[in-house]
Amino acid sequence: MIQLKNLERYYKSGFQKSWVLKGINLDVKQGEFITIMGDSGAGKSTLLQIIGMLDAANKGEYNFFDEEVHRFNEKKRTELYKHYIGFVFQAYHLIDDLTVYENIETPLIYRGIKSKERKPLVAELLDRFNIVAKKDLFPDQLSGGQQQLVGLARAIIGKPKLLLADEPTGNLHTKQGEEIMKLFKELHAEGMTIIQVTHSEKNAEYGDRIIYLEDGYVREDKNVNELLEKN
Amino acid sequence: MFRHHIKIGYRNLLKNKTYSAIKIGGFSIGIAAFLLITLFVKEELSYDQFYSQQDRIYRVLNVSTNPDFQVNEWPSFSAPIANLLNTDYPEIETAGRLIVRDWFLAGENQFRKSTENQNNYEEGFAYVDPSLLDIFEIKMIYGTREESLSKPFTMVISKKVADKYFPNQNPVGETIILNDNSEEPYTIGGVMQNLPSNTHLEFDFLLTFVGVEFWDGEQTDWCCQNYEPYLRVKPGTNIQQLEEKLLAIKEDYLLKELIDTENAFAEVVKNHRSFRLQPIENIHLQSGVIGDNFKHGDLRVVQLFGAIAIFILLLACINFINLFTAKSANRAKEVGIRKVAGSFKGELVRQFLTESILYSGISIALGTTLAYLSLPFFNQLAGKNIHIPMDTYWFFPSLVLLTLVIGLLAGMYPSFYLSKFQPIDVLKGNISKGIKNSRLRSSMVVFQFTTSIVLVVSALVVYNQMQFILKSKVGFDKENLVLLHGASTLGDKTKAFKEELGRLPMIEDVTNSSSFPVDGTLRNNNQFWINGQQKIDKGVSAQAWRVAGNYHSSMKMNLLKGRFFAEETNRDSFATIINQTMAEKLGLENPIGEQIWNGGAWDIIGVVEDFHFENMKREIRPLVFFKTRGNSAIIAARIQSEDFSKTMASITGVWNKFMPNQPIRYSLLDESYAEMYAETERTGNVFAACAFLAILIACLGLFGLSTFMAEQRTKEIGVRKILGASSSNLFQLLTYDYLKLVFISMIIGAPIAWYLMKKWLQYFEYRIDIVWWFFIVAGVLVAGIALLTVSRQALKLTFSNPVDSLRNE
Known part of the structure; x- marks a missing residue:
């Protein structure tokens, strides 16, 4: 599904280049649940953003379902991720001026889906996440966990092939975090490819593969079971 | 999607109430001013645009390139002009003459029905040839254009006059x-x-020229220029060619008269006179230098107003743009998320x-209401009688159009600016709160x-010029002088009246x-020569006034x-x-x-010292006084200033x-002067x-x-x-930037x-x-107001507790 070859991301300051990512090679198969781990500044978020096509690498190849993303311009990338990728953020990033219902339906609007067809799709997710009663509230009227549920619902409403999550439970307390992770597991079980960035070993256990980044390199790329056994 | 956009816009509007109020308030004021000024401009431009034969109606003008004349174009001709135009020029369909200035019965008169004794003062009398009813496309309620003025001593009155004197009846034949x-x-024929408000013509009583001869032989004499001809040409006439053909009038009649009387002025006419046909729709705005007897607008003023309207609208748009972009950080996150959710920039x-x-x-809705409410004030300001044309088919559609144009104009930059934000920057939190453009x-x-x-500065200059006009030495004493009008009807009793009036304490x-x-x-x-030179030089054109023997001392002119x-006498x-x-x-160095x-x-x-008898826009012209033979139109009384109403009561008695x-009927000279x-x-x-x-x-x-x-x-x-x-350090810090801007504005604005x-x-x-002090006053005024405006926020911030602002970090 995703192939990264010799991917590099650096920032220039004067004549100096400082690398955030260097020589990244990665193969993601459809249906995998991958966790990216590493210390602060290791390049986790940057890698996720490049995979999510919000950012572009300076060097190297990025193939997504045999499309050569590294050759795409911004507009074509938008077109691609609009159809295949959903995002979940640590800070939820809901639109403050939209209700829960409207936040969830936004991606559908941008895909040109008619209001009549949007309704059942949104209703289904509200139901599934148990937030039907909250549908007319605004984000600032919700708890963090509820906001993240909305964020997740919004990410998956377009039935993306790939779900990217950047510290999805980072702002939540344990119980709320667990709830979100369980939903991730469910989605994974249904066949969705998921890549998450997290500091939490516990959250990593929900996935089936862990990638350790260190100073922009891939230090380790292991099966979850292998790693757990090792520890 | 559109509904979605409206919804978001609406919620944003409610959320930031202060900013929304400023944006909408500024916008509304700008739009109200824009609307009113535009209506004024439109009214001015609409003068004489409503004729069915619009492009064929003209006024005939004399053009003189003689540099000695102040007025280089004027509309008056001698009596035979209409006949000549009608018979000698096949291109001209019909022509007719008009007199509107005070001249015999033209201008103002005492008016009464033959069945009553009480006189009523009326203005707006004009002499016309019957053909003018046709040329001006006058709409008749009673009588016809052909018949109403065809007999001697007939007149046409306006509906307004008919309603006043003959309510609910047909006055024809009265x-x-x-x-x-x-x-x-x-x-009454x-x-x-009633004439519409947007025509240069202003009259309520039309007196026929049929059967009129002001003195023996007047109607065939080319001596004097009292008549203003209008005409309608046949379709397809080449106006320039016609103007050239009209030069025959000069050769055949004007020059002949002058040469016959051996008048040296003939040379000037020969070399400098030509004729111009002025389209009727240009008369109102483009007659600045033409000495006629109509009130005119001024194209320059209209253009100036138009420019000001656009500037005020721009100012309002700028507020919108500035606030929209300044607050953009708050919207940046939304842009980022929407892009991630799959929105394109477009x-x-x-x-x-x-x-x-x-x-x-x-x-625009608010601005229109504001315009409606301030209309009376605006009309007073502009000296007009404008109404908001709610009942026309185009008014509301143009408001909608205006909404779109202004919305796009003001929204263009912020929209492109905001939609350029990259989601990655926003989501990382890289966008500083005060986006620094x-x-x-x-x-x-x-x-x-x-x-x-x-x-x-402009307002200051105009105000000071006005004060200069009103306070400058005009060469006579304009205070405490009451003019009694319509005194010519006193006839032989003038002397007795003056004496009795003069006996009042x-x-x-x-x-x-x-x-x-x-x-x-x-x-x-009139034209004057030093006696004996009338056949040698071209003479001096001067005003000739007939005055009573004590006129100069009464007016306190300087000898x-x-x-x-x-x-x-x-x-x-x-x-x-x-x-x-x-x-x-x-x-003449020693003229006595x-x-x-x-x-x-x-x-x-x-010889009297020069005094201003015309607008100060003009140079003082030559003037000659003669002693009047008897009665005249105005009797002037110089009164003692105290208790005006009691004085007027005695005079009225x-x-x-x-x-x-x-x-x-009286006026005060100083008021008329103003x-x-x-x-x-x-x-x-x-x-x-x-x-x-x-x-x-x-x-x-x-x-x-x-804020x-x-x-x-x-x-x-x-x-x-x-x-x-x-x-004080902090207050300076917070206000300095703004004052700097005002200072820069002053440097740009002053020149x-x-x-x-x-x-x-x-x-x-x-x-x-x-x-120089005009600029200083303007600068200090604007800077002061700006400082007051920003100081509220600056003070609030200066005296805030630092702990509060730092705690949440």
Whole structure:
């Protein structure tokens, strides 16, 4: 599904280049649940953003379902991720001026889906996440966990092939975090490819593969079971 | 999608109430001003645009390139002109003559039905050829265009007059007596619809020329120019060719008359005279230098107003743009998320444009209401009678169009600016709160304040010029002088009336003349020569006024040489007093004892100091006084200033004793004098009003900006305080930037204002200098207001507790 070859991301300051990512090679198969781990500044978020096509690498190849993303311009990338990728953020990033219902339906609007067809799709997710009663509230009227549920619902409403999550439970307390992770597991079980960035070993256990980044390199790329056994 | 955009816009509007109020408030004020000024401009441009034969109606003008004449174009011709145009020029379908100025019965009269004794003063009498009813496409209510004026002593009255004197009846055939002259009664031949407000023509009574001859042989004489011809050409006529053909009038008639009388003026006419056909729709706005008797608009004023309207609208748009972009950090997150959710840039641009159109829609609704409410004030200001054309098919569609145009204009930049944000920057939190495109924002603020300063300086200059006009030495005493109009009907009783009036204790002096140094009194231009030179040089064109013997002393004019007229009626019948300019033009260093010639010789007995008898826009012209033979249109009384109403009551008592059937009609000379500059005063008022609006709009924007900046700098100020900054340090820090902008605006605005006002002042022959303190006053005023505007936020921030602003970090 995703192939990264010799991917590099650096920032220039004067004549100096400082690398955030260097020589990244990665193969993601459809249906995998991958966790990216590493210390602060290791390049986790940057890698996720490049995979999510919000950012572009300076060097190297990025193939997504045999499309050569590294050759795409911004507009074509938008077109691609609009159809295949959903995002979940640590800070939820809901639109403050939209209700829960409207936040969830936004991606559908941008895909040109008619209001009549949007309704059942949104209703289904509200139901599934148990937030039907909250549908007319605004984000600032919700708890963090509820906001993240909305964020997740919004990410998956377009039935993306790939779900990217950047510290999805980072702002939540344990119980709320667990709830979100369980939903991730469910989605994974249904066949969705998921890549998450997290500091939490516990959250990593929900996935089936862990990638350790260190100073922009891939230090380790292991099966979850292998790693757990090792520890 | 569209509904979605509207919804978001609406919620944003409610969320940031202060900013929304500033945006909408500024916008509404700007739009109200724009609407009113546009309606004014539209009204001015609509003059005489409603004829079915629009492009075929013309007025004939004399054109003189003789540099000695002040007026280079004028509309008057001799009596035979209409016949000539109708018979000799096949291109001309029909032509007719008009007289509207005070001339025999044209102008103003005492009017009564033959069945009543009470006279009523009426204005708006004109002599016309019957063909003018056709050329001006006058709409008849009773009678026909062909028949109504076809018999001698017939008149057509307007519906307004008919309703006043003959309510609910057809007045055709009724008999009218003018000025108590029952020997020559007039018969009403027809009633016409009232003339619309947007025509240069102004009359309510049309008197026929049929059967009129003002003196023996007058109708065939080419001597005097009293008639203003209008004509309608046949379709497809080449106007330029026709103008050239008209030169035959000069050769065949004008020159012939002059050569026959051996008049040296013939040479001037031969070399310098030509004719021009002026399209009827140009008469209102493009007759600035044409000496006719209509009230005119001024194309330059219309253009100036138009420019001001657009500037005020721009100022309002700038507020919107500035606040929208300043607050953009708050929207940046939304842009980022929407992009991640799959929105294209174009979609976001559309969203923000919809939002700005929503704002402009609300503002236009409010602005229109505001315009409606301030209409009476505006009409007074502009001296117009404009109404908001709610009932026309185009008004509301143009509002919708305006909404779109303004919405796009104001929303364009913010939309593209906002939709450019990259999600990755936003989501990482890289966008600093105060997005710093401050250079653009600053230049827009500078633009606003430059406009304000230009308008303030302009208002100051116009106001000072007006004060200069009203206070400058005019060469006579214009205070405490009451003019009694319509005095010619006193006839032989004039002398007795004057004497009785003069016996009243509060009356200092009584004199009479038809000509006074204010508009609306008789003017009479003639050609004069030093006696004996009439066949040698071209002479001097001068005003000739007939005045009572004590006129100069009553008016308190200054005698430079010789003496005033003797007061006894039978003396000085062939004497004349001239003004300084006349003496100069004649080239006489010592004029006393010399003679001037104008169909007869006159002894110069005195020279008066030049005084302003026309608008100060014009140079003082040559003037010649003769002694009047008897009665005249105006009797002037100089009164003692205290208790005006009691004085007027006494004067009215005397008047009613002499003229029981004619109500007294009076004016005050100083008021009429000020009236001559009403246009100037209006220009000043408009500048002042626009300056006020511009400053108001600019300050609204500045208030919004400073509020926003204060939000941004809360933390910085907290840190500075902890580091030991004093309150005054901080206040300076927070206001310095704005004052700098005002200062820059002053540097840019001053030369612009100087240039514009220099040009405006050139319309006045007598004018003030533009002095440095105008700019200082304008600068200090604008800077002061700006400082007041921003200081609220600055003070609030300066005296806030630093702990509060730093705690949440």
